[in-house]
Amino acid sequence: MARKKVNLIYITDESTRKTTFRKRRNGLIKKVDELSTLCGIQACVILYSCFDSQPSVWPSADGANRVLRKFKNMSELDQGKRRMDQESFLRQRIEKANQQLKKQCLANRELEMTKVMLENLRGESSVENLMNVMDLNDLKWVIQENLKEINSSLAAL
Amino acid sequence: MARKKVNLIYITDESTRKTTFRKRRNGLIKKVDELSTLCGIQACVILYSCFDSQPSVWPSADGANRVLRKFKNMSELDQGKRRMDQESFLRQRIEKANQQLKKQCLANRELEMTKVMLENLRGESSVENLMNVMDLNDLKWVIQENLKEINSSLAAL
DNA sequence: GGGTCTATATATAACGT
DNA sequence: TACGTTATATATAGACC
Numbered sequence: 001m002a003r004k005k006v007n008l009i010y011i012t013d014e015s016t017r018k019t020t021f022r023k024r025r026n027g028l029i030k031k032v033d034e035l036s037t038l039c040g041i042q043a044c045v046i047l048y049s050c051f052d053s054q055p056s057v058w059p060s061a062d063g064a065n066r067v068l069r070k071f072k073n074m075s076e077l078d079q080g081k082r083r084m085d086q087e088s089f090l091r092q093r094i095e096k097a098n099q100q101l102k103k104q105c106l107a108n109r110e111l112e113m114t115k116v117m118l119e120n121l122r123g124e125s126s127v128e129n130l131m132n133v134m135d136l137n138d139l140k141w142v143i144q145e146n147l148k149e150i151n152s153s154l155a156a157l
Numbered sequence: 158m159a160r161k162k163v164n165l166i167y168i169t170d171e172s173t174r175k176t177t178f179r180k181r182r183n184g185l186i187k188k189v190d191e192l193s194t195l196c197g198i199q200a201c202v203i204l205y206s207c208f209d210s211q212p213s214v215w216p217s218a219d220g221a222n223r224v225l226r227k228f229k230n231m232s233e234l235d236q237g238k239r240r241m242d243q244e245s246f247l248r249q250r251i252e253k254a255n256q257q258l259k260k261q262c263l264a265n266r267e268l269e270m271t272k273v274m275l276e277n278l279r280g281e282s283s284v285e286n287l288m289n290v291m292d293l294n295d296l297k298w299v300i301q302e303n304l305k306e307i308n309s310s311l312a313a314l
Numbered sequence: 315g316g317g318t319c320t321a322t323a324t325a326t327a328a329c330g331t
Numbered sequence: 332t333a334c335g336t337t338a339t340a341t342a343t344a345g346a347c348c
Contacts, residue, residue: 002322002343010197015315020344021196022316027342028188031325032202035185039178040167042205045189049198159326159339176333177327184325188342 018051025049175208182206 011017025047036043168174182204193200 001324003320003345005323006195006344008191008194011195016344017196019316021192021198023343024188024192024195028185028192030342031181031185031188034165035178035181035204037165038163038168038181039174039206041178041207044203045201047192047198047200049196158341160328160337162340163327172332173327179333180326187325 021049021051178206178208 011020028047029045032043032045035041168177185202185204189200189202192198
């Protein structure tokens with residue numbers, strides 16, 4: 001999450017994996033704690049790692065047992081419904097990612113265009129400094145002509 | 158956590174509490190998902206809120222049940238039910254790869270359009286030659302955007 | 315190996331629609 | 332109401348000890 005965006009796949013290097021586990025476990029537990037406090041809800045987290053003999057449990061072994069017992073008493077049907085929700089959650093995330101991607105592409109486009117404009121207006125190659133009204137009007141004319149050509153090409157198709 | 162550092166006490170305003178719950182629940186679930194994937198560990202989260210009739214469970218009812226059994230030292234495993242979650246994650250990864258591909262394609266296209274645009278403005282090419290290079294509609298869009306830019310530059314002068 | 319220190323990546327509170 | 336956006340607060344990967 002930092003210094004470099006991490007690839008969401010199993011970390012093969014054991015040392016790195018262990019470090020990541022410790023850090024993220026702490027972060028996760030902090031989050032549950034906050035959520036529980038802020039919203040006044042019952043919550044429970046259990047993590048099994050091959051690094052510890054005992055699982056990491058929040059808020060406590062007793063608390064976890066209580067919440068788990070409650071969950072176990074749910075009907076299978078209700079549990080099934082929950083699974084569907086899990087899938088829709090996943091779909092939502094994918095959808096969101098796609099939206100972000102689209103937005104990023106548009107932003108990139110804008111940046112590229114700005115770059116092109118600057119390059120042209122500053123006469124990067126053979127042309128001198130074009131930053132005055134006269135030359136801008138010339139450039140505008142050229143572009144409008146291109147636009148006309150394109151429009152007629154489109155109409156012909 | 159943003160715009161203002163939040164006070165870690167129960168949120169009395171119901172509307173705010175509900176919003177906070179939804180947001181933080183999503184964040185939390187994402188975190189467990191990541192931790193589980195990155196470190197290859199078993200994990201489980203259960204959240205009870207007064208906003209939903211059903212508790213929010215991760216990774217799924219089956220997964221939660223499995224962790225529950227383990228928590229109670231009743232280790233009986235049925236790997237088959239894990240398949241559901243694995244499929245979800247697989248779909249997610251494929252989706253991600255597709256997104257990357259899409260992004261690259263758009264980037265390439267953008268570069269090509271920029272090149273074409275530069276060639277045109279320098280009079281090294283004509284619109285007729287562009288038919289095979291790219292979608293005319295895309296070119297039209299780029300040009301129109303440039304025109305807007307020029308007009309605002311003119312207005313500014 | 316585990317703790318500390320940054321630079322970045324993420325999460326999210328307050329707003330806007 | 333819920334959802335999208337933006338400014339900040341947090342989380343954390345990699346580096347160093």
